[in-house]
Amino acid sequence: MTDDVTTPLRRGFDPSVPHCARVYDYWLGGKDNFATDRALGDAMIRAVPDIRHIAHDNRRFVHRVTRDLAVEEGIRQFLDIGVGLPRSPNLHEIAQHIEPSARIVYVDNDPLVLAHARALMPSHPEGRVAYIDADLRQPTTILTDPTLHDTLDLTRPIGLTLIAVLMLLPDTDDPWTHVEALRDALPSGSCLAITHPTADLHPDQINTAAAAATAAGMPLITRTHEAVRRFFGDWELLKPGLCPVAAWRPDHQAHDPQTAYYWAGVARKP
Numbered sequence: 127m128t129d130d131v132t133t134p135l136r137r138g139f140d141p142s143v144p145h146c147a148r149v150y151d152y153w154l155g156g157k158d159n160f161a162t163d164r165a166l167g168d169a170m171i172r173a174v175p176d177i178r179h180i181a182h183d184n185r186r187f188v189h190r191v192t193r194d195l196a197v198e199e200g201i202r203q204f205l206d207i208g209v210g211l212p213r214s215p216n217l218h219e220i221a222q223h224i225e226p227s228a229r230i231v232y233v234d235n236d237p238l239v240l241a242h243a244r245a246l247m248p249s250h251p252e253g254r255v256a257y258i259d260a261d262l263r264q265p266t267t268i269l270t271d272p273t274l275h276d277t278l279d280l281t282r283p284i285g286l287t288l289i290a291v292l293m294l295l296p297d298t299d300d301p302w303t304h305v306e307a308l309r310d311a312l313p314s315g316s317c318l319a320i321t322h323p324t325a326d327l328h329p330d331q332i333n334t335a336a337a338a339a340t341a342a343g344m345p346l347i348t349r350t351h352e353a354v355r356r357f358f359g360d361w362e363l364l365k366p367g368l369c370p371v372a373a374w375r376p377d378h379q380a381h382d383p384q385t386a387y388y389w390a391g392v393a394r395k396p
């Protein structure tokens with residue numbers, strides 16, 4: 127397969143255009159954001175008043191899924207694409223807390239995000255954390271990167287996490303094909319975790335927020351339950367299936383576990 131894409135692979139650093147990682151950082155209470163990120167973040171809060179809670183719910187999902195993949199599925203290697211700005215506990219901290227020798231490869235197409243990640247996310251000495259500057263729309267580039275092979279053993283199960291990133295790929299980029307290429311490269315017992323915004327249940331609110339993002343230069347795609355389900359291909363969805371993010375094995379006081387602005391699911395390769 128080739129890594130052909132229809133839209134540019136990256137923008138240069140431009141604080142006058144909002145960036146998804148910085149807007150997300152703003153909602154989570156971080157400091158790594160600019161006025162333009164906060165302006166869009168506020169516009170989206172006006173459209174979806176719960177959006178900060180949803181960002182926190184999404185982040186807590188990362189914690190729960192990493193824990194469950196490590197404890198229940200015995201996963202010791204993770205490939206996290208669309209890493210975002212560091213916010214402790216990060217995926218590798220949770221995985222290495224459970225198993226210090228866990229190995230994690232973080233991938234992002236934004237050099238600034240990766241610079242933050244490299245500086246702030248050192249590995250446990252017994253394990254390994256590595257970083258690849260690459261685009262989700264270039265699965266062959268990711269899968270043939272020497273850093274990936276130095277860090278992960280692709281003959282043993284991998285936890286592939288695509289958390290709040292597929293929403294940045296338009297249908298014209300055919301994200302399903304890119305995710306399929308990644309799935310195909312992983313061995314039996316590997317797991318895929320996804321969260322993805324949807325307009326299925328609150329279309330007016332989420333469509334207003336997505337339109338604000340697009341108008342500000344940060345296109346954001348919502349997808350239906352069926353469209354998100356297709357990312358998992360024929361892999362077996364683990365309980366409770368593809369559900370609202372706060373309802374996926376909740377272990378905290380979610381503000382409303384049925385709030386469905388984001389679908390979340392995890393599947394295992396047979």
Ligand SMILES: C[S@@+](CC[C@H](N)C(=O)[O-])C[C@H]1O[C@@H](n2cnc3c(N)ncnc32)[C@H](O)[C@@H]1O
Nearest residue numbers: 147150208209210234235236261262289290294
């Ligand atoms: C909203 S953040 C999600 C952060 C993290 N996964 C989480 O949920 O906490 C999205 C991240 O995906 C990255 N990203 C966007 N498009 C990408 C692409 N095509 N390939 C790789 N990374 C991408 C952005 O730079 C950003 O760091």
